[in-house]
Amino acid sequence: xxxxxxxxxxxxxxxxxxxxxxxxxxxxxxxxxxxxxxxxxxxxxxxxxxxxxxxxxxxxxxxxxxxxxxxxxxxxxxxxxxxxxxxxxxxxxxxxxxxxxxxxxxxxxxxxxxxxxxxxxxxxxxxxxxxxxxxxxxxxxxxx
Amino acid sequence: xxxxxxxxxxxxxxxxxxxxxxxxxxxxxxxxxxxxxxxxxxxxxxxxxxxxxxxxxxxxxxxxxxxxxxxxxxxxxxxxxxxxxxxxxxxxxxxxxxxxxxxxxxxxxxxxxxxxxxxxxxxxxxxxxxxxxxxxxxxxxxxxxxxxxxxxxxxxxxxxxxxxxxxxxxxxxxxxxxxxxxxxxxxxxxxxxxxxxxxxxxxxxxxxxxxxxxxxxxxxxxxxxxxxxxxxxxxxxxxxxxxxxxxxxxxxxxxxxxxxxxxxxxxxxxxxxxxxxxxxxxxxxxxxxxxxxxxxxxxxxxxxxxxxxxxxxxxxxxxxxxxxxxxxxxxxxxxxxxxxxxxxxxxxxxxxxxxxxxxxxxxxxxxxxxxxxxxxxxxxxxxxxxxxxxxxxxxxxxxxxxxxxxxxxxxxxxxxxxxxxxxxxxxxxxxxxxxxxxxxxxxxxxxxxxxxxxxxxxxxxxxxxxxxxxxxxxxxxxxxxxxxxxxxxxxxxxxxxxxxxxxxxxxxxxxxxx
Numbered sequence: 136x137x138x139x140x141x142x143x144x145x146x147x148x149x150x151x152x153x154x155x156x157x158x159x160x161x162x163x164x165x166x167x168x169x170x171x172x173x174x175x176x177x178x179x180x181x182x183x184x185x186x187x188x189x190x191x192x193x194x195x196x197x198x199x200x201x202x203x204x205x206x207x208x209x210x211x212x213x214x215x216x217x218x219x220x221x222x223x224x225x226x227x228x229x230x231x232x233x234x235x236x237x238x239x240x241x242x243x244x245x246x247x248x249x250x251x252x253x254x255x256x257x258x259x260x261x262x263x264x265x266x267x268x269x270x271x272x273x274x275x276x277x278x279x
Numbered sequence: 280x281x282x283x284x285x286x287x288x289x290x291x292x293x294x295x296x297x298x299x300x301x302x303x304x305x306x307x308x309x310x311x312x313x314x315x316x317x318x319x320x321x322x323x324x325x326x327x328x329x330x331x332x333x334x335x336x337x338x339x340x341x342x343x344x345x346x347x348x349x350x351x352x353x354x355x356x357x358x359x360x361x362x363x364x365x366x367x368x369x370x371x372x373x374x375x376x377x378x379x380x381x382x383x384x385x386x387x388x389x390x391x392x393x394x395x396x397x398x399x400x401x402x403x404x405x406x407x408x409x410x411x412x413x414x415x416x417x418x419x420x421x422x423x424x425x426x427x428x429x430x431x432x433x434x435x436x437x438x439x440x441x442x443x444x445x446x447x448x449x450x451x452x453x454x455x456x457x458x459x460x461x462x463x464x465x466x467x468x469x470x471x472x473x474x475x476x477x478x479x480x481x482x483x484x485x486x487x488x489x490x491x492x493x494x495x496x497x498x499x500x501x502x503x504x505x506x507x508x509x510x511x512x513x514x515x516x517x518x519x520x521x522x523x524x525x526x527x528x529x530x531x532x533x534x535x536x537x538x539x540x541x542x543x544x545x546x547x548x549x550x551x552x553x554x555x556x557x558x559x560x561x562x563x564x565x566x567x568x569x570x571x572x573x574x575x576x577x578x579x580x581x582x583x584x585x586x587x588x589x590x591x592x593x594x595x596x597x598x599x600x601x602x603x604x605x606x607x608x609x610x611x612x613x614x615x616x617x618x619x620x621x622x623x624x625x626x627x628x629x630x631x632x633x634x635x636x637x638x639x640x641x642x643x644x645x646x647x648x649x650x651x652x653x654x655x656x657x658x659x660x661x662x663x664x665x666x667x668x669x670x671x672x673x674x675x676x677x678x679x680x681x682x683x684x685x686x687x688x689x690x691x692x693x694x695x696x697x698x699x700x701x702x703x704x705x706x707x708x709x710x711x712x713x714x715x716x717x718x719x720x721x722x723x724x725x726x727x728x729x730x731x732x733x734x735x736x737x738x739x740x741x742x743x744x745x746x747x748x749x750x751x752x753x754x755x756x757x758x759x760x761x762x763x764x765x766x767x768x769x770x771x772x773x774x775x776x777x778x779x780x781x782x783x784x785x786x787x788x789x790x791x792x793x
Contacts, residue, residue, distance in 0.1 A: 178369050178381030181538060182388055184708040187380050188608040192445030194378045226377035235374075 138166030139242040143233050143263070145172060146205045149248025149278070154209065156278045157246045158218060166243075168220040170209065171236050172201050176226040198224065230266035237273050246276045314738065315746035318753070325753040325760075334581060337756045338588045341598055344763045345423035348430050351770060352777065356425035356622050362784075363619040370791045371616070379610040382620045389605040389621065391537045392705030393628050395698035397594030399544075399691070400493045400673035402636040406646065407663050407671050409586030410576035410655050411562070412569025414637040416587025417594075421629025424597030425622040430766050433618030433773045434458060435603030436611065449607025450709075451600035451762045452478075452716045458769045470761050471716065474600060477757040478713035479728075481601070485593065485751035486706020487732060488739025490699035495740045497673045497695040501688055511740030515733040517700070522707045523729045537701045540694045541632070547690070548635035551683040555642045562641045576655055576664065589752065592759070594633055595625035599755055600762035604709045613789075615776045640679045645670070707732050 142157045144150045154170070161168060174197055182190065206222045213220050221240075225232045237245050249264060267275045326335045349356065365371060366382045405413040431451065438457040439449030452471040459467025495510035552559060569576060569583055576583055596602055602624060606617050640646065647656050647665040656665040663671060670678045673695060680687040707729065714728040715721075783789045 174378065176378055178372065178377070179383055181391070182380065182384050184388055184392070184605055184608065184705055187385065187388055187605075188446050188448065190380045190608075191447065191610055195445050197378070227374070 138164060138244070139169065139240060140166060141169045141171055141233065141237050141240060141242045141245045143173065143229070143245065143247040144170050144205070144209065147248065147250070149250050151248070153246045153248035153276075153278045156276070158213070158216070160246075161218065168213075168218065169236065169240050169242060170206060170220045170222045171233060172205055172222070172224050173229045173232045174198075174201065174224070174226045175229055177228070194226075229263045230270065233263075233267060234271055237271065242273055244274050244276060245271055246278060249277050249279050311742045311746060314742050314750070318746065318750040321757075322749040322753040325756050326749075335585060335589075337760070338585055338592075340763065341427075341592050341756075341759060342420070342423070342588060344598055344766065345420070345427045348426035348766070348770065349423055352426055352429065352774070355429055355777070356422065356626075359429075359619050359622065360626075363623050365791070366616050366620050367623065371789065373792055376610075380608070382609070382611070382616065385606055385609040385617065386620050386623060387538060388705075389602050389624055390541075390627060391701045392605055392709075393594065393596055393602065393624060393702075394537070394541050394632060395702040396490055396493045396673065396695065397590065398628065398632045398636055399676050399695060399698070400496075401590040401594050402633045403640060403670075403672055403675035403679075405586040405590035406637050406640050407666060407675055408576075409583035410569045410646065410664060411565040411637070411641045412567075412571070412576065412580065412583035413587040413590070414566045414634060414641075415570030416584045417591040417633055417637070418587075418630055420588045420591035421595060421597075421625045421633070424591065424595050424625040424629065427598035427763075427766070428595070428602055428625055429618040429622040430770055430773050431598065431600055431603040431762065432606040432621035433614050433776060434766070434769055435607035436609060436614035436617045437772070437776065439607040447608050447610070448712060448715075450478075450604035450712055450716075451758075451765060452713065453607070454603070454769060455765045458765070458772060462768065462772070464768055467765075470765055474758060474761040474765075475713035475717045477754060477761060478600070478604075479710050479717075480754035481599070481751075481758050482706045482710025482713070483732065483735045484754035486601075486709065487703055487735045488742065489751040490702050490706075491736045491739035492742060493673045494696050494699040497677060497692050500674050500677055501692045507741040508737055509740075511737035514700070514703075514740060515736040518703055518707065518736055519729075519733045521704060522711075522732065523726065537697055540697055543690070544694055545632060545635055547680060547684070547687060548639050551639050551680065552635070552642060554683060558642045559638075562638055565641060566637070576657075591625075591629050591633065593752060593755060595628040596755070597625045598763055598766070599759045601706070601709050601755075601758070603762075604712050605705065613776075613780060615773075615780045618773070618776075636676055639683075640675060643679045643682045645675055645679045645682070703736070 138161075140157050140160065142150075142154050144154055157168060160166075201224055206224065210220055210222060223236055223240075225236065233245055233247070236242070245267060247264060247267065250262070264275075264277050268277075325337055328334055329336055329339070367386055369381060369383065372381060402414075402417070405417060409416075434454040435449045435451070438454035439447050440453055441447050451474050455467045455471040455474060457467075459465070459470070491511055491514050492507070494514065495507045498510055499505055499507075570580070570587075572580060592598065602621055606621050609617055611617055645666050647667065648654065649656055657663070658665050658669075666675055666678075668678060673691075677688045677691050680691055710732060711725060711728055715725065718724045780789070
């Protein structure tokens with residue numbers, strides 16, 4: 136059975152570190168890679184009437200931006216290195232969505248980068264890494 | 280056109296700067312006089328009574344419509360209530376559809392347009408004239424209005440326009456044109472135009488002037504008397520930079536704060552009611568007795584009923600068609616689901632929040648009773664009930680809350696300002712949708728409406744309560760006249776949607792995701 140790794144990727148320095156780490160693991164041990172980009176979205180946020188009207192247009196813009204600016208270049212780069220990846224683009228709470236992806240894909244591991252956020256805001260709102268450490272269905276690696 | 284308006288606003292400012300309070304006061308009076316004279320005929324037409332009675336035909340129009348929808352859809356507001364809550368919780372939302380507007384967001388946005396001064400000032404007006412009994416009719420109107428809102432919001436989503444850029448536009452004008460054409464009925468376009476005209480007037484009246492007027496009343500109640508046009512100019516400036524300047528961040532902050540103000544308002548009301556727990560039974564007794572006897576109340580039982588229904592309709596806007604504009608922008612595969620969600624609006628707005636306000640006013644003893652007979656005392660003109668310190672409108676609600684918590688008048692002043700502001704922003708959107716339906720989309724055309732809207736903020740703050748409230752009611756009820764005709768014609772379509780959805784829900788084709 137081949138290993139499957141889900142990498143949470145968001146084009147940040149942390150995301151790139153996580154991807155580099157995952158690629159090294161794949162090269163050493165084999166397996167496949169799922170590159171997951173999650174757009175933070177809550178169904179319980181408040182919108183103005185105009186925002187509601189334009190929501191669908193914004194969604195299309197966000198999706199195409201994520202596809203072309205975030206995932207596209209990485210996939211092309213990895214292809215050059217001879218690594219094929221699956222990509223997945225989802226909306227929702229980042230940690231919960233990554234867990235769901237890991238379950239659906241029957242992955243063996245989730246790798247994310249550390250964002251470096253600490254202190255008050257992450258204590259108050261919770262951090263992706265902290266949430267994943269508590270609820271992930273598979274082992275989680277947080278790359279500094 | 281824009282330049283003309285700017286010059287007019289500037290000359291008002293210069294006049295004010297060069298003069299003293301006396302001239303300022305006379306500007307208020309002049310604005311008030313011109314306003315009352317020019318809108319009186321319209322108000323009289325909408326609120327004329329059935330011949331030989333004191334019962335306005337428009338109130339009967341709304342009550343009959345809500346009753347017909349309630350019966351036609353088999354008490355849908357009660358049957359579908361649990362399912363509506365499941366929809367709002369997201370139980371039936373496909374996780375793969377995330378990123379669209381959720382039912383919760385649609386409800387919260389529509390509520391921030393309707394929960395506002397109607398719940399604070401409108402209730403005080405109703406109880407001040409119709410006595411505690413008006414509350415009973417208000418609750419009944421709220422419960423019945425749920426069926427009207429269900430009907431109009433389902434149609435709003437079903438017949439909305441979806442443009443290539445992904446934006447959506449909808450509302451009664453769209454279901455009037457498309458729905459009538461689909462059923463082969465005549466005059467759809469005519470009704471749509473008529474509705475749009477009234478919607479623009481309603482936006483300028485209830486959605487704008489009434490808000491500015493009551494916001495000024497509450498602010499001057501706290502800081503002391505000063506000319507209304509000053510509040511008007513400040514409000515107009517902030518509204519201007521949001522809707523014309525495109526500074527959406529202010530609106531976004533307001534939209535986020537308003538729900539919390541609503542929760543805080545209800546919490547404060549609950550605390551006051553619980554502090555006077557021994558009077559709750561008595562207060563409900565007054566509400567029920569007053570509803571059917573109306574003893575010692577201006578206008579008697581019919582007066583209580585009329586006030587209750589009038590203010591409920593003004594507060595929750597069921598049957599008016601405005602909510603159909605707000606809800607129709609929502610993306611959902613099933614138009615009927617938005618109907619289910621929207622029926623919660625009159626419940627939250629009228630049955631819960633308005634009742635809270637009324638209970639606080641009654642329980643804190645703001646309405647003066649004859650100690651011997653227990654009947655409410657009327658003022659000299661016999662048109663309103665005597666209140667402690669002679670308060671009416673928002674000042675009455677403020678006095679009721681402040682009698683328990685002295686500081687609450689300041690919180691209420693902030694709440695009123697925020698409610699007024701968010702309602703204005705929502706109604707500027709509804710008015711704009713009607714405007715663009717009439718005149719077409721386009722930057723200049725939209726700008727003209729927005730500038731007119733801002734000017735009416737100043738007029739509303741400067742005019743007296745009487746003419747403003749009359750015109751606001753008349754314009755909004757005129758929307759209901761046209762909208763309800765369309766709802767009667769199109770309700771078989773809603774029934775078809777409802778039957779189809781319910782059978783698929785039963786068969787398991789529509790399933791819960793959560």
